[in-house]
Amino acid sequence: MKRALAFVTTTALAILMSVGFASGASAAGGYELTSIAKGGVEDLRQCLASSDTLDVFYLIDSSGSMKDTDSGIVRADLLANSLRELAGLKEGLTLNYAASFFSTRYLPEIDWVDGITAADVDAQADALANAIRARPPAGSTNWLQAVTSAQSSVAAQHQKTNGCQALIWLTDGGIWVGDNSVSANATALNSMCGAPLVAGGAAPDPTSRGTFSEMRQAGVIVFGVMLRDESVRDTQSEYVKFMRPLVEGQDGDMNCGEYPDGHDERYVSGVYLQAANAGDLARVFLRLGALVAGGAESPFGPDGEFPVDAGVASFSIVTDNGSWRLTAPDGSVVTAANADAAGFDVDQSGQAVRLTLRAVRTSDIGTWKLDTRTDTDSLLYSSGLRLALDPGGTFVAGSDYELTGRVVREGADLTALPVALDANEYTPRVGYVSPSGLIAVELKEVHIDPTGGDFSFTLSTADVPPGSATFTVSLTDVSSSAAHIPLADVSVKMQVEVTVPGDYPSIAAVELSDLNGSDGVASGALTIVPPTEQPSGSVCFPAGVTPIVDSDSADRYTSWVWGGLKELELDSGGCLTVTSPIDVTLTAANPDAANSKVAAHLDVIYKTSSGDELPGSVPISFVTTRPVNGAAFAVLMVGLLLAGLLLPLVALWIFSWLFTRITRGSHLHRASVPVRIDASGRMTTEDGRPLAKRDWSLDDFPFHSKQPDSRRFSDPQLGTFRGRVPWNPFSRPWYQVAAREGMVLFGPGGYLPRSLSQKRAAGRVLGLSGDLGRVWAVTMAAATLSTLRDDPVAATLVVFLRNETGDKSAYRERIAKLASDGSLERQLTAAREAVAAELSANSTKTTSGAAQKAQAGATETGAAPRRNDGMPDSEPPRRQRGAEAAEPPRRSSSSDGHPPRRGVSGDGGRSSHPDVSPRSGGGTSASDPNEPPRRTPAPSDPGEPPRRSR
Amino acid sequence: MGGLAFAFGTALALWTALTAEVQPFLGNSTFPFAAVSALPLSIGGYVLTPLVVFAALLWDRLAQRLGLRDRNFALRPAYSRALQWLSAGAMLVGIWHVLNIAYAASGT
Structure with a gap:
């Protein structure tokens, strides 16, 4: 009865498979793998075996x-x-x-x-x-x-x-x-x-x-x-x-x-x-997992039915339906709720679910049904078969060889189980991997124990060349015996050494030494061994004595230089008779050094003394390295950095230094005017008139001698002009004038670096434009700052002007413009505070004779004349603007009896003021032709600005 | 010119970086150097950045300086600022090229 039932079941399954499932192993829904892709999955399985x-x-x-x-x-x-x-x-x-x-x-x-x-x-x-x-x-x-x-x-x-x-x-x-x-x-x-x-x-x-x-x-x-x-x-x-x-x-x-x-x-x-989307991606990965684990895809039958027989170790279903429902052969229903108890593993990724029956039991054999099947669901069977080979030893080329091992079956829990191989159909195959592909090896005898799985294959290795060879042992066309369910092939690779028979000469694999650098040479011994069973044989090199590179990760396939084999004395047929061991030092070199592993081979034909031939291949392998000369690297780094970075930076600095010059040029006028300045920065003439109310002419602005642009020069009243270049070549250059000793400077400040901010605040340094024609500044004795409260103090206004067209209104406009500068009050305040702070910090010094002398000098040159101009003491200077009518008449340039004068050093050094006589020479002007004419300074204070003698 | 040189030099740096692989260096150390076959690209990048960029900066400074004497010359401080930043960037890019040139040339 049992036998009859088994026959009926088996026959039904076979019919079901042939009708419902014979449409091929296409993927049910989702993406279908190509044959190459299936080969890739098989390659991974094979490698893991x-x-x-x-x-x-x-x-x-x-x-x-x-x-x-x-x-x-x-x-x-x-x-x-x-x-x-x-x-x-x-x-x-x-x-x-x-x-x-x-x-x-x-x-x-x-x-x-x-x-x-x-x-x-x-x-x-x-x-x-x-x-x-x-x-x-x-x-x-x-x-x-x-x-x-x-x-x-x-x-x-x-x-x-x-x-x-x-x-x-x-x-x-x-x-x-x-x-x-x-x-x-x-x-x-x-x-x-x-x-x-x-x-x-x-x-x-x-x-x-x-x-x-x-x-x-x-x-x-x-x-x-x-x-x-x-x-x-x-x-x-x-x-x-x-x-x-x-x-x-x-x-x-x-x-x-x-x-x-x-x-x-x-x-x-x-x-x-x-x-196609994230959900599909989940299915793809779940299918991939089942495939790599040994699954083979099969289609579902009508209404989601599918067979399971004894040749199946486990099966997996990948579905999007989270409410999946399976009906087992015995009619029981499996859902997510009882899956584990029913022997299923459930893996979920996103919306996709994979059900895997861990191991098929007898009660699982029959027809299953996925009640919730959709077109995108996938079914994968696994045979659980695995090949285990006994150690291969050595093959002798041309002779038969017995390959032994066993077939085992693993369930989903990876536990090897006794296998009844008659539950599956398969074709055993053995091949060796040659440069032209997989070459089948003839199986002369095949013995497989269907109960225990032990097998022995007798191979004919006549076509397998001597050398290192990779054998692939496979069970192909695997299916279950009863329902003919297609299952994944099973294979395993094995690396073996194939030696030549005793009547042939032989050459063993060659491992060269490491090839270090482009000047290095990899070398190794290649020994041609005579036949062991014959007095002589011969080795031929059909493709020459130059090895062929099979793999080099540095892609150096054409630049190899081989040596050693060319010294062999080959006959006209490219063969060498071997009667005794011949040692050859095989060398390899390459002008292109690289870090790589190189595999090559040398095609040979072994011949017996009777003329029988056996093709072979001598594998050659070695490692190449590309050492770095640390000293050369360091020198190159430094040299290139110098040439590419430091030298340009130095050149940039030198360039800045060369071109950072104060433009003096032609058509330059210079005026030096005694003024009085109050705490608010308002300047008047010595007699108290606003500067803008005076007429200004060429008499006030004598020509300044033409001088070349310069990085450094002195002005007798303002101090030392300099064009400065910072050490950082990317920082901007600046132009400055540093006040004379005991003097301070104020004016329309140009750019100065932050490091000079204190000096600038104290009035010791003034930033300038690079064009001298735009410069003006007020200078006064530093000591007068302390007295600068409500009363104006004496100072000297020095103004440069470039008047290329000779425009007569340019002088007045220049003075009017600078007179309206509003920055002086802030500068004066800052300078006064800075000086006060210094005086406080150096109180002993501030009471010294030098300070008192400076104060006395300042009083002599500044304060005293103010009292002499007839203005009331209590009247602040600014009120004098409205009292222009009260101003004493002043000489005009045309009424003072002196003609307008041009030039200073170039024309005899005339005074900038019409009522000041030209100097007779000597002193500062003698040493500095740029110095404008001025009155002789008070002997007590060489830094004092020029003023009228009274 | 400076901008173009910087752009090309940077592009070459990226191109060579694509060929970079971690290579044994001195001792047991490793570093991702560009492929030795990319040496011409590294040299080109080295010439462009920073040499050409610096040259452009010098040129700009010279032109703007000399332009001060020409009343019809309009100063372009933005050019100088841009070239200054490009030069600083070019120095960084240039270091990558220098590293690769030194590595390629110091191999034995």
């Missing part, structure tokens, strides 16, 4: 568009969950991971975290999710910088772990490099592709195989996930289509990499996935 270490690099788009395409930041949980799933892929797996963002530029986030296991992955998954949530979306999508940076990081990690490697690259938009020009983007795409993928850009470096091809060759399985939400505007949409050919190497007529016509078995494949 041979290695217990997995490096995963997350390269996550953080461009501004992510806030639209994934506004809920679903990707944080998805990628975190993917990390958890990867850690649980295999018992004993050590997971290492790193994460970086990219937008306009590459943004490293989490450096490699090593040694994660399934037990402690949660903390890292949470850290990854938190990092993604904390990263604000901004910027564009610079694929080139992101991918090349990730490639470098993954390559460095591989040198450390030598494990399986995966790069999960999530983006939501096309490439955007630099200025987003067609040329920039196309050039970047071509560079990553390794072939002219896009018109309008520069062709890739002919020696480069492209970034993605290099990663595939290096065993990095790239999972490129494009979040393509058509409802979100994407200015880069035209570039989206290039992601698949980059990742998988091929898409229609778009090919990338060194082997564009198809997948090269020596290298891994890439996996391109596409999601």
